[in-house]
Amino acid sequence: MDTKIMKKLFLLDGMALIFRAHFALIRNPRINSKGVNTSAPMGFVNSLLEILKKQNPTHIAVSFDLPAPTFRHKMFSEYKANRQETPEDISIAIPIVKKIVDAFNIPRIEMEGFEADDVIGTLATEASKRGFQTYMMTPDKDYAQLVDENTFLYRPSTKGGIEILGVNEVLEKFDLDRIDQVIDLLGLQGDAVDNIPGVPGVGPKTACKLLREYSTVEGIIEHSDELKGKLKERVQGNVEQALMSKELATIKLDVPVEFNEQELLISEPNKEELVKIFTELEFKTLLQRVFPGEKKTITPKKSIKAGEQASLFGGSTPSSSTSTIDTEEVVEEEVIIEKSTIATVNKNYRLIDSPERYEELVSYLSRQKEFAFDTETTSLDALEAEVVGMSFSATKDEAYYVPVPLDKEQANNIYTYFKPLFANQEILKIGQNLKYDLQVLETANVEVKGPFFDTMLAHYLLEPDKRHGMDAISEVYLNYVPVSIETILGKKGKKQKNMKDMSVQEVYEYACEDADVTLQLKEVFEPLLKDKGLDKLFSDLEMPLMETLKDMEREGVNLNVESLEKYSVELAESVEQLEKEIYILAEEEFTISSPKQLGIVLFEKMKLVDKPKKTKTGQYATGEEVLQGLRNHEIVGKILDFRQLNKLKSTYVDALPKLIKSDGRVHTTYNQAIAATGRLSSTDPNLQNIPIKTSRGREIRKAFVARNNDYTFVAADYSQVELRIMAAFSGDKEMIDAFKNGRDIHTATAAKVFNVAESDVDTEMRRKAKTANFGIIYGVSAFGLSQQLNIPRSEAKALIDAYWEEFPSVKKYMDDVIGKARDNEYVETLMGRRRYLRDINSRNFTVRGMAERNAINAPIQGTAADIIKKAMIEIQAWMKSEGLKSKMILQVHDELIFDTHNDELELLKAKIKELMEGAYDIGVPLEVEIGEGKNWLEAH
Incomplete structure (x- = not known):
């Protein structure tokens, strides 16, 4: 076997990878419970694990730049002088990443006076001589000058994926004849990031053209008399600068670092140290990737017999039954290590499965000021899910699970005991993502009345940019890791089990824990909301809105399927016609939706551009942004139209009829805790993203129709609300005057x-x-x-x-x-x-x-969101108080849509306008435009 291939060395540019990871997640940074931005360490570790597990290197090392000036700074004092300050989060991340590298037992090779690319260049050159297959992992294109038959540039993309460049790929990418010309290219064109000046006015295209003709920078200078015009002036006027730039761009290959094969060998990581670091950083998933199955045991939960039940129900009289509620031995529960100080407590989680116990539990909960509850169901679709169990908690570390049979008659018998409890408006009901539980219980004909406290929405107000799932917030605020749903049902996918297939014994402790944790989170969040002045926003806006959204989701909207089917045929004909026209212009038939085939036609056959962009896989880039820049070419305009019509057809026209539920209507789900600004979003289907700017897109709105001939669609839209808010916030007299008049x-x-x-x-x-x-x-x-x-x-x-x-x-x-x-x-x-x-x-x-x-942006867009939320709550309350047949059915940012009974049409239009315009006094008049019609398009 060839030993050269056996030796596979990866050399990582640590600083470049840290910067890449940080900026890749800049719009959605990973912040842990201590407020530390862990994006860079997380991204670095993910990159490291990717190569360790998939590339199987035999040798590895990481190099970092050191803060001391390098020989390049001494040569050119302005080297890197225009760089911005390193972001604080990166400065914090660098020592963390270095600790991680050390804990992986990967050598760090650094040298004062030199940059990481010089160190890596020296090591890669020596490795090539020794028969190593070497991969330089960095997003920095300058490393291309080091590529040879044994040395490759391994470039991670910010959009995901990897680009591996050997000699041929580098020459093709840079349009050069030899690898060493990469240095000349960098010297001529300069580098704005490193402040290498190059030759002013000489870009990549000009530089490549000159190098093809004169081979090197020195050759260009020697033959500069042959150049013409401005180019001649620029080259001859910047001879020293060009030569200096080339030297600055040259990676040194003689850094005094030792190449020790033995030290570079892959070795086992320091498990204790890595667990400690990852636990501190709260890297739950990464810890499992590095050490699969690493677990820690929690104290087993108590097994309480019927005779001991009185203490759990606050002193209620125990049943005369001698049966045991739960006499089975409780198996020790294993929980993945998430934190070094994970809670270990005894928990009283009980199974309630008889009429006597139902009465005792209801009696106990009815005497409480509040209780948390949760439902276990057969589906994530709140309108189609069936309840298989309910859990309750009114005291920390105590909870009760009530199994509910799928048989409706048996289920109704159980609900009879609990309906008065759920309807009691003197008791606060606490839940995590309460809207879902209210929906599934309402489907089961169980009405739950407030007041309510939703821990998901509470956390959303406290930390709008973070994750609001119960497991995540429990880790942060309770220092406790709940059992994940995947532990019970298995991983997501076709093989995942359903709650209805699980035995009560498999589910009840998990279900009890959900209610218990939710109760404890409420106790944490309530004072935090008050402390931050968010309690009124929570109680007066978000919680009432939750109930309004629940009603809107349940109501749904009527869809004219026949019109969509006709429109689908029309779009198919248009697509087919475009297809023929594209084939004529291309002078051949090909699969237009295939990026590979499309790229070959546009850029190899038709040669629309001289140097087309390529993707990381080497294909021609044919994305939306690329094609928009070429829209002046007739074929490209038709291709873009072809794509748009295909998307309309597949995403909306053909998809919407398949989403009609058993009641014949389409029901969206409104997400109240997604957008950090406070805006609502819509999913399954997303009815807020139906195109409105194009005539083709607007046609889709025609399919949303009133429920029958007795009803009319009414659309009420805030006019320029964000500009009005800006006028109010700024106090600009001209803008305010324009709006007032x-x-x-x-x-x-x-x-x-x-x-x-x-x-x-x-x-x-x-x-x-x-x-x-x-x-x-x-x-x-x-x-x-x-x-x-x-x-x-x-x-x-x-x-x-x-x-x-x-x-x-x-x-x-x-x-x-x-x-x-x-x-x-x-x-x-x-x-x-x-x-x-x-x-x-x-x-x-x-x-x-x-x-x-x-x-x-946030105060303006957020205020607009708050205003329409307040209007929605007030309109819904008024409509219910009046007992109207009309229903509020959709919200699309600044617009509300109503399915309006014709007898109530004029009354509703006047009242909607009054309530929306009077929702909040911002100091500038709010204006609402009202439209009506038999479908959404007419009304809008």
């Missing part, structure tokens, strides 16, 4: 910015002003605005400058809200909803800039 805000803005009378504002001016109104207040840049309006960047900058000049109060508000956010590290809506901005004071302006945009 019913003037068109975009026309008024255009008149100010373009310095013309409102009567002289044309369509194009208004379009630009509208884009500016919505874009500028959310921090759009001149580049972003130029892209949106398809105008030169200079014109976009002039538009922004004019906007600030005419609306200085808006600029002052934005500056003030950012300043306040820097002091508090959070912003608030008018009703007190918070958005935490932990990066608002970062020294890294990319990270800080994102937080600043959120600081401006």
